[in-house]
């Protein structure tokens with residue numbers, strides 16, 4: 521789901537960054553946040569809501585709403601829309617309040 | 622605990638311009654932002670700006686942003702803290718922020734709040750499904766990260782943001798199936814609307830979303846016609862094939878931090894919701910704490926720059942710096958703001974500011 525051509529923005533080639541989501545290996549690009557890398561890979565469901573286990577994705581993408589909370593390197597409730605992606609990151613879907621497993 | 626003379630929260634146009642004014646008179650400034658770049662909303666605005674000539678109308682948002690960044694970076698008296706979210710503010714001007722898992726504190730002699738706004742949502746069944754995204758999020762995904770939000774978008778809201786993001790979706794080669802608006806007329810500038818109509822986007826007024834359809838993410842939307850009281854009319858439902866429902870239904874100032882601090886707040890619908898009570902020089906009810914930009918009332922980047930400048934100047938003055946030609950400078954900025962808020966499109970803002978008591 522990457523934009524290939526754009527009339528105004530020149531997206532320069534960027535280095536790839538490897539990370540895992542629920543144990544599976546994925547690739548993002550330098551400059552991505554965790555959420556943008558997942559979205560580019562077609563992953564839109566990031567967590568399940570606390571009580572009714574409803575699927576949640578991001579909403580604001582700028583750190584306002586906490587709708588994108590996931591477990592990153594073991595820490596729950598990380599706002600993945602403003603968390604820069606790093607090589608080797610361990611990203612997991614958050615179920616409910618995000619107890620550390 | 623770290624200390625600083627003036628802490629600015631938010632590095633959008635308002636915060637950056639306030640910083641510039643403070644640095645110009647020799648103040649020491651710490652600029653803090655939760656994102657990893659400077660620019661605020663401007664980081665994703667690839668379109669030519671509307672607004673006054675002096676405030677760079679007809680330049681692209683991203684280019685205006687670069688000008689502002691260049692004005693302040695490498696200034697010896699400026700400290701920039703990125704990836705840092707302010708989470709707590711106290712009356713004695715101690716501010717708590719987090720970087721990753723780490724909590725830090727900083728004490729400031731003056732604080733300028735320029736944290737911008739958050740996007741509103743509207744209630745409908747399944748509005749929490751992945752694929753229901755705020756317009757700003759869609760814009761961020763495309764223009765900052767180069768990622769398409771989906772393949773087929775239903776745009777909700779015909780203000781300038783809805784119209785502009787529709788155009789930007791088309792530029793990124795994403796289909797916009799339809800743009801719907803609950804009111805009986807288009808909210809934004811007609812030039813923007815004509816442009817997307819020419820590109821084949823269907824705009825329909827008196828319409829809203831009844832529900833999003835899908836199990837784990839948006840697979841379609843059901844829309845319906847609204848009556849005069851904005852109630853959905855049974856029997857007018859229509860299914861739209863889309864994987865994104867993009868909400869461009871307005872912004873609300875981010876005033877939680879000020880409320881936490883005990884600053885006086887007032888609800889002013891015309892300014893987007895709860896706004897801090899400020900005086901003409903952007904002082905809040907707490908000593909040496911100021912608010913500007915969208916956070917003090919939803920307007921646009923041009924006005925955010927000017928209110929940022931006025932705020933920077935008044936903070937500089939209160940901090941005891943000699944500000945050359947203060948009166949003339951502030952008068953000039955006020956006049957420019959008045960020009961910008963003139964005419965029918967400024968009517969709402971003028972009304973809001975009157976309620977707030979800063980415009981007679």
Ligand SMILES: Cc1cc2nc3c(=O)[nH]c(=O)nc-3n(C[C@H](O)[C@H](O)[C@H](O)COP(=O)(O)OP(=O)(O)OC[C@H]3O[C@@H](n4cnc5c(N)ncnc54)[C@H](O)[C@@H]3O)c2cc1C
Nearest residue numbers: 631633634635655661662671707737914915921922923925
């Ligand atoms: C699609 C779209 C198109 C637009 N087009 C135009 C146009 O053509 N012309 C025009 O004049 N205006 C336009 N605008 C409006 C303009 O972008 C905004 O009015 C302007 O950016 C507001 O500036 P600001 O500095 O007040 O806030 P922002 O630009 O929102 O900046 C606020 C900053 O504060 C940071 N922040 C928030 N909370 C915290 C916290 N707790 N801790 C740390 N940092 C925090 C944010 O990360 C952000 O960087 C448009 C807006 C949108 C969404």
Ligand code: FES
Nearest residue numbers: 579581585586601
């Ligand atoms: S999507 Fe709103 S905080 Fe991340």
